[in-house]
Amino acid sequence: MLKRKFGWTGVEIPVIGQGTWMIEGSSSQRRRGVDALRLGLDLGMTHIDTAEMYGSGIVEEEIVAEAIEGRRDEVFLVSKVLPSNASYEGTIRACEQSLRRLKTDWLDLYLLHWPGAYPIAQTMHAMEKLVSDGKLRFIGVSNFCLEELKAAEEALSTQRLACNQVLYHLSDRAIELHLLQYCTEQGIAVVGYSPFGHGNFPSPRSSAGQVLEEIAKQHGRTSRQVALNFLTRHPNTFTIPKARRFKHVRENSEAAGWTLTDKDLAAIENAFPVPKDDTPLNMI
Numbered sequence: 001m002l003k004r005k006f007g008w009t010g011v012e013i014p015v016i017g018q019g020t021w022m023i024e025g026s027s028s029q030r031r032r033g034v035d036a037l038r039l040g041l042d043l044g045m046t047h048i049d050t051a052e053m054y055g056s057g058i059v060e061e062e063i064v065a066e067a068i069e070g071r072r073d074e075v076f077l078v079s080k081v082l083p084s085n086a087s088y089e090g091t092i093r094a095c096e097q098s099l100r101r102l103k104t105d106w107l108d109l110y111l112l113h114w115p116g117a118y119p120i121a122q123t124m125h126a127m128e129k130l131v132s133d134g135k136l137r138f139i140g141v142s143n144f145c146l147e148e149l150k151a152a153e154e155a156l157s158t159q160r161l162a163c164n165q166v167l168y169h170l171s172d173r174a175i176e177l178h179l180l181q182y183c184t185e186q187g188i189a190v191v192g193y194s195p196f197g198h199g200n201f202p203s204p205r206s207s208a209g210q211v212l213e214e215i216a217k218q219h220g221r222t223s224r225q226v227a228l229n230f231l232t233r234h235p236n237t238f239t240i241p242k243a244r245r246f247k248h249v250r251e252n253s254e255a256a257g258w259t260l261t262d263k264d265l266a267a268i269e270n271a272f273p274v275p276k277d278d279t280p281l282n283m284i
């Protein structure tokens with residue numbers, strides 16, 4: 001699995017990680033979720049993204065905790081605090097609850113899930129305290145536009161933002177307008193979420209879908225692999241597809257470490273253009 005430096009932190013992590021939103025499914029599917037994540041770890045997708053919100057704690061407690069049991073040191077573990085919990089005290093409490101559910105003493109990265117009503121300084125200062133207490137390695141945000149990101153940076157006094165996790169798939173490339181460039185200049189890693197549009201991937205029957213199919217055929221790959229490869233072509237981007245099916249986990253793990261040609265890139269640019277300049281950052 002191709003790895004790259006996670007922004008200014010210098011920590012090398014795989015360009016393709018694993019999402020966990022809605023991985024819980026029914027109770028019989030939970031075991032499958034655990035096994036899928038463990039297979040992903042075996043294949044090098046050691047960046048696991050979760051959140052207190054996912055399954056109201058069930059994903060952390062019953063799926064991720066079990067998947068990482070006995071192999072915590074291999075994993076770059078990320079969780080998120082809900083904006084409604086993100087007061088100073090609430091952030092500390094939420095983090096401690098996530099640690100308890102995940103059965104670990106530390107998170108590699110903790111994110112504010114999206115901008116909320118609490119002043120950003122409260123959340124950032126709580127996260128700084130959690131770093132100084134050894135409960136977090138790095139802190140970051142999610143779904144922050146440029147202005148919000150700058151405000152979060154200004155609110156910090158002892159730490160730097162390590163990450164902005166944002167929506168990024170072929171049909172939503174708004175981050176390429178300004179945000180990606182700013183984050184790269186600041187050494188803030190950009191993790192793109194919902195790389196398959198949260199289950200809304202271009203149909204092979206559509207003309208844009210056919211462009212992907214054609215490129216995939218030439219490389220002996222699949223359209224999904226072409227998409228993930230394209231979404232991680234920039235040296236400051238990472239992606240976190242969610243997959244419960246083993247076939248999907250394997251397919252995703254083989255999406256990096258090979259290169260799309262200039263002709264391929266131009267064809268994808270044409271089929272899935274960057275939106276016009278004033279397009280806001282979307283959330284799924």
Ligand code: NAP
Nearest residue numbers: 019020021193194195196197198199241242243244245248
């Ligand atoms: P996604 O990864 O875009 O799509 C997931 C869907 O794609 C699932 O139905 C999955 O099926 C399917 N899939 C995965 N690999 C496939 C493959 N190789 N071929 C065909 N289908 C495949 O959706 P997402 O879960 O919204 O996004 C990924 C992760 O990003 C989340 O799980 C979460 O960790 C994170 N996220 C963060 C935010 C945020 O606000 N920060 C928001 C949304 C998501 P199976 O599961 O059946 O294999």
